[in-house]
Structure formats: C-alpha cells, structure tokens
Amino acid sequence: MKIDVLTLFPAMFAGPLDESIIMRARKSGLLDLKIHNLRDWTHDRHKTVDDRPFGGGPGMLLKPEPIFEAVEQLSRPETKVILLSPAGRKFDQAMARQLAAETDLLLITGHYEGFDERVREALADEELSIGDYVLTNGALPAMVVIDAVTRLLPGVLGDDESSREESFSGGLLEYPQYTRPAEFRGLRVPDVLVSGNHAEIEKWRRDQARLKTQAQRPDLLA
DSSP states (O other), X not given: XXXXXXXXXXXXXXXXXXXXXXXXXXXXXXXXXXXXXXXXXXOSXXXXXXXXXXXXXXXXXXXXXXXXXXXXXHOOTTOXXXXXXXXXXXXXXXXXXHHHTOSEEEEXXXXXXXXXXXXXXXXXXXXXXXXXXXXSSSHHHHHHHHHHXXXXXXXXXXSTHHHHSSTTTTSSOOOOOOOSOSEXXXXXXXXXXXXXXXXXXXHHHHHHHHHHHHHHOGGGXX
C-alpha cells in the first residue's frame, strides 16, 4: 500500500512511524509511506498556507491553492484523498478495513480553523475524525489512521488471524485473555480455559465478549 501524508508538521511523524509494526511494514515493502510538507507547494517567500475567512470570524483557514497543487502532483487515478478533521465521519475498525483494501491513500491533515470549503468539495473522497474532541492539528489523527490500516495489510502482523480476533473486529470488544501462571496471588484462570475443551472455550469467549461489550460499550450492541 502507498500512503502519502500532507502536513504542516512533518517532524511529528518521525518517531511513531519509525517504530514497531509500521517500521517493519515499511522495511519489508508492504507499506510505502511518504510525509510531505504542505509549505513546499507555496510560492511566496513566507510560504503562506493560511488566510482569514471571508465574512470574518476567529482564526485562520488553510488556503486552497497549495493543497490543490499538492494533491494534483501527488495523487494518481486510484488515490483516495482523505481529510482529517473534527467534522469528519468517526473512524472505526470497519472503516480501517475498508481503507486497508485500497492501494493508494493521501491523508491531508487539518490545522487552524480548518480547510477552505472548496478543498472538501473538489478534492476529498472522505473526511474522517478519530473522536468527538479537538486536537491542535491533524497529525495525530493521521498517525492513528495509518497505524490502524497498516496492521490490517496482509503479511504485516505475520499471523493475519491476529487482526481478526481483536476488539471491534466482530463488532464486540475482545474477550478476556490469560497467560501463565494459572494461579497468581490467589487469582485463578477460569477453569474452562485450561480444560482442553475447544468448543466450550469458544462459547465462553463469545459469551464473555458480549458481556464485556454490554458493560463497557453498550453502544456497540445498539
């Protein structure tokens, strides 16, 4: 998969995307990730990317010119262009799976008071938010999307079954899990898990996943 990121803060991506699973995916060639500075598509000596909104109001908006030029240069016919902003659809595991099926993503990170509306109208295929709160800019949301999507790419986790057994993958939170020792400080692993009865273990896991979801995220069962 190819992912390009358009941002005002490319240095923010250096640490998180150079570690762990994403680093391995990049080194193995499963992920082609490039971070681009939006200011590289400006033409004035101050590298201006923002301006005041028409009609007045607080804050500044990202100008359309550098974003249009960047998208036109970076995108291909198969590229899916995504805006990261608080106004977008809430990103979830189902959406991560949809994006993992794409071959080419271009993530545009917001800043200031957001984008000139013509960017949404003419360029964006999708607008995503990672939650109902406001962050300083869209760099962190872009990293979240990259991480969630990358780990779903075939071969990235080594065992693709891992991603199918996680929370949200089946619409529920993941069931409780235990490892050795079977008893620790008086706390025992449930007997069914050490019984060797695989049918009963699967039933226990399904039941526990539903109970956990009902207790902690009942909205997922609605």
